Amino acid sequence: MYSDKVMDHFENPRNVGEIENPDGVGTVGNAKCGDIMKMYIKVDDEKINDIKFKTFGCGAAIATSSITTEIVKGKTIEEAQQLSNQAVAEALNGLPPAKMHCSNLAADALHKAINDYLGIDNEEDNDEDAHHGHDLGEECTLDMN
């Protein structure tokens, strides 16, 4: 159900970990939904000098986190702000429909980390609502028979 690219990032996730004294931290999701992503950024001369993540979640959650860090490392803050969840999914050669909404939040976590750096208040956590606003597709239906 996952592309080779997703499997590659799941098996060999890039930039896992935390940054000591980060310039910005962003967290999305919650344990109730089964996905939490936390992004740490270090900014130097308006560029993302270093980025690390920690993720609790499914294969898609881990792969989207990993590729997001890879895409924006070395990019300017402005460029990183343009990155969308959709673009992250495309960079992974697509995600199963059911995963598009529930596990594809890495860009959101990045934006929160950037806002944290810029001193912009992150909006109150509506992640749970955002999660539950979407219907799941057929992709994620492995029942325990």
Place this chain on the structure above:
Amino acid sequence: MKKIYMDYGATTPVDKEVVKEMEPYFNQVYGNPSSFHSFGREAKNAITEARDKVAQLIGADIVKEMIFTSGGTEADNYAIKGVASALEEQGKHIITSSIEHHAVLHTCEYLEKERGFEVTYLPVDEDGFVNPQDVKDAICEDTILITIMLANNEMGTIQPIAEIGEIAKTAGVTFHTDAVQAVGTIPVDVNQLNVDLLSLSAHKFNGPKGVGALYVRKGTKIKKFLHGGAQERNRRATTENVPAIVGLGKAAELARKNLNRKREELIILRDKLINGIEEKIDHVKLNGHRTERLPGNVNFSIRYIEGESILMKLDLEGIAASSGSACTSGSLDPSHVLLAMGLSHEIAHGSLRLTLGKYNTEEEVDKVLELLPKIVADLRAMSPIYNQ
């Protein structure tokens, strides 16, 4: 890489002897069992023989009480809808549990939403047991059916069905049990269990997919399920799937012959796996009762990580397992069974089910015990909610 299959709860490989038994019924004994001629009679005899073997496996003394179906889901649907339709003039209340398989739960929900029935979904305790007293208390004048599973597919807890059956019998309420996970792995006797109807499925005990049976005790009021020909004593029309039914019969015969030995072997492997996981991995919780559980069932919640990730890592190592995480349950919520047992969403997302069966070995258990702790450690190292 040598693969390891530990998902016998999902399905099992068909036994070679079963395949061999089925083979002639595709193109040698191919008659329609309803036909008058010798081709038909031969096929009919094969069905009768299979019915007899299945009846013996579950202690049904009257062979005619067995209706072949397309599997466990159909047997559950037939039992519940068939009894509900036959008795709706008497009352429209059904009692079930909150941990049933969806084949039962969704059928009950259908009757509730579309047919005006009232359904009581009984809670379970932290080990996953239904309290028989709760069943007794829930019975009212309108109650026409009680349906409680014999053993749970996810966490393996075996329900006090004989006791609940006694309560149903005393109250004069028809009692159905979904025994799909139990038949072929633990001793099942319809008379000891006091059940009027029982569902079983061949592919859970090394028989073919697409065939099962519904036991219906003589005298139980139930409407016909499929309208058409007079097959299955006029209750389920359609030309019988003869090879599959023959396969079910053979699987039942083998299961009966090997039941006790296999059960003991599986319990040893199961407990080794349970003890090993508890020894080697911290922050784990065994789901389901420790001993009153299916011989092959192991179900753990592994804290701070998510089930699908564990399955993917295991799969990369060639190990097949399953999980009750939302990602594998087809909804945003994790397993309804684990939630009903009082687990939080977070802990339910990190569940791992390993189900052992006929061909598993101790070496395979050792291999899983060697690989799983590393997989868990890797995922925890990545988890923002885990602090070493």
